[in-house]
Amino acid sequence: MTAHPAHGQLGYLQLPTRDLGRSIAFYEAVFGWTGEPQHGSFHAPGLGGQWSTDLAPATGAGPVLWLCVDDLHPALSRVVAHGGRVHGRPRLDQGARWLAEVDDPDGTRLGLVAPVRTARAQPLLAVRDVEVSSAWYQRVLGLVSDHGGPEYERLLADGVLVLQLHRHDVTHHHGPVVAEPDAPLGNGVLVWFGEVTDFDGVVERAAAAGAPVVRPPHRNPPEGGGNGPSHREIWFRDPDGYTVVVGSPDGEVWE
Known part of the structure; x- marks a missing residue:
């Protein structure tokens, strides 16, 4: 981050982890973040942060981070493939976006926000x-x-x-x-x-x-x-x- 964030802007994020390597693999695969194993830090779009073994995972409690993804199904598939869990079916929010709740491998609850798309040809x-x-x-x-x-x-x-x-x-x-x-x-x-x-x-x-x-x-x-x-x-x-x-x-x- 080259400049101090604006007043009130989210500027740094700490996430709990029990297994740093597993967390890096999960967040890189699902959200495209870049993890750095030596210090446990990461870079996300417009945000930096760090995984910490000193924090307890927020399993079903506390604030929920809602993160944007480009496509719903591939994101859900990557969540499961990298040790996470999907909670129920995604829901359509006012016809404008898909919302889905998932857990990362440590049980921290996350929200996924995916765009709604019009019809696309997929010939068979x-x-x-x-x-x-x-x-x-x-x-x-x-x-x-x-x-x-x-x-x-x-x-x-x-x-x-x-x-x-x-x-x-x-x-x-x-x-x-x-x-x-x-x-x-x-x-x-x-x-x-x-x-x-x-x-x-x-x-x-x-x-x-x-x-x-x-x-x-x-x-x-x-x-x-x-x-x-x-x-x-x-x-x-x-x-x-x-x-x-x-x-x-x-x-x-x-x-």
Whole structure:
């Protein structure tokens, strides 16, 4: 902290701990804090502090710190994975934010505040071989597996779910994902990925993977056609015949 905080501002925080290493791992994973094991100190956004073995954990009593997180489900998952506990279901606060109460590994009660989001596309494709398709999308587009397995897959881009894969003949609890199990997969469906900075790399990796090209790299709109989205596109097919469209960032080929 380079300047003295304003009068009345929270300027330093001490948190109880029984295990410094465990506390550092928890707060780094859940909130992105930076812990320093030699002195037990930490740096958080706009705040510094220290873990102390001289303080008793505030288990269900005392003030509650409400800390902001970017996404609700990943934060709750990291709480549990790093020795914490989630208390009940999150609640929607006046339609403006999600609130959830958790304990850190020592039992100190914390509050999580997550933003409310509008609808986000999370397409699910019925595929013949989930693991083959997952490896293909990871190789060509650089997506990251968030589930794995032969029946279902979640694929992330920059930590955000952008694609789901489901084996076409597995019903799970929701029944079949295709209305006609014997019909060809991929017909009439375009899976669109925009704002892809590594456009040229995708073109190279798609060629190396042997992906059939539907429309080679081209400008949208064509040269001399004005500036519309002014990006490049390539259309090719994935292993199940779905047409995959990859677009460079809008404005990348401005005229």
